[in-house]
Every structure is written in C-alpha cells, then in structure tokens.
Amino acid sequence: MTTVTLLTDDELSPAAKAVFDDIRATRNSDFVNNFWRALAHDPKTLKRTWESIKEVMAPGALDPKTKEMLYVAVSIAHGCAYCIHSHTAGARAKGMTDEEYAEMVAIVGMASETNRLVTALGVPTDEAFLVGSPEGSGAAKGRPD
Incomplete structure (x- = not known):
C-alpha cells in the first residue's frame, strides 16, 4: 500500500x-x-x-537485457516486489526467456544461501580471490564455477 x-x-x-x-x-x-x-x-x-x-541503464559494456536481469536479481535479494515486477517486465521486453529467468532465480537463491553460510561461518577470503594477489590477480584457477 x-x-x-x-x-x-x-x-x-x-x-x-x-x-x-x-x-x-x-x-x-x-x-x-x-x-x-x-x-x-x-x-x-x-x-x-x-x-x-x-x-x-544506458548502453555500455553490458547489454540492456543483462542490466535488467541484474536489477531483477538485486531486487529479489532485497525483497522489493515492485522492483522485481518492473524489471522482470523490462528484461522480458528486452528478450529474457522463461528459461533465463528460472536460471537467474536459481542463481539468486543459491547465492543467498551460500552468502548466509559464509557469513555465519566467518570464512576468510582466499588469497587467490583478491585482486593483485600473487596467485593470479584474483583469477582463482581450478574453481568449479
């Protein structure tokens, strides 16, 4: 309301x-x-x-559909129903498919779960993930994702 x-x-x-x-x-x-x-x-x-x-949201390195999908993902994470609907409509208008939406929602759900686990466990950041690290400037090798 x-x-x-x-x-x-x-x-x-x-x-x-x-x-x-x-x-x-x-x-x-x-x-x-x-x-x-x-x-x-x-x-x-x-x-x-x-x-x-x-x-x-102007043209840039990311295409317009990706920008809208990122907006949807953040809106889901923040629980903004209006924003979810608004930017889902925008992403669909820019070509987002049902399959892309479902995959994005699965990623948001998984990221939310693993973020909470990492925070609760106090997991320290791996040196290999830090920009400028001697292990590859943040590009961790051998990651499954």
Whole structure:
C-alpha cells in the first residue's frame, strides 16, 4: 500500500513535468510508472534518481537485457516486489526467456544461501580471490564455477 499519493500529470510541478517529459522521450513511450509518480512529490530526488538510472541503464559494456536481469536479481535479494515486477517486465521486453529467468532465480537463491553460510561461518577470503594477489590477480584457477 502506498505511503504517498501517486501524482497525475495534471498535479506535477514544472520541474517534475520536465523529468516526466524526459522519461517519455528516453523510453519512447507515454507510460510513466508509479515509482516516478511517487517520487514526483520531491522533484529534486525525482530528477537525481532519473538521471542516475538513465546513466546506469544506458548502453555500455553490458547489454540492456543483462542490466535488467541484474536489477531483477538485486531486487529479489532485497525483497522489493515492485522492483522485481518492473524489471522482470523490462528484461522480458528486452528478450529474457522463461528459461533465463528460472536460471537467474536459481542463481539468486543459491547465492543467498551460500552468502548466509559464509557469513555465519566467518570464512576468510582466499588469497587467490583478491585482486593483485600473487596467485593470479584474483583469477582463482581450478574453481568449479
């Protein structure tokens, strides 16, 4: 349940309207999702967040589908249902298959389990995994994964 009202286009300040216009232009869509409508109460946070997301999700070394899938994985780990749905839709729009989704979820589940085990056991980091180590600059040899 929302803790703020979701602003309609008619309720936007001029600063928030400018951000919405950029969202629409960047995405080539008239749709502005609820996250941005909630943030529109604070145009400075809205603008800063949009500019950051626009930069991080822009074309780069990682392809757009991979970026969306990473967003889904982090959202699963943090338990953000809205983010899971939003970025799953984005990843599917960029070509993610059901098989890729299932494999990603299995990886997230396994990573969550092994992260908790390592933390609970206080396992020290292997020297071979550290960047700049004499054992291969972090590239551990012979790992099964």
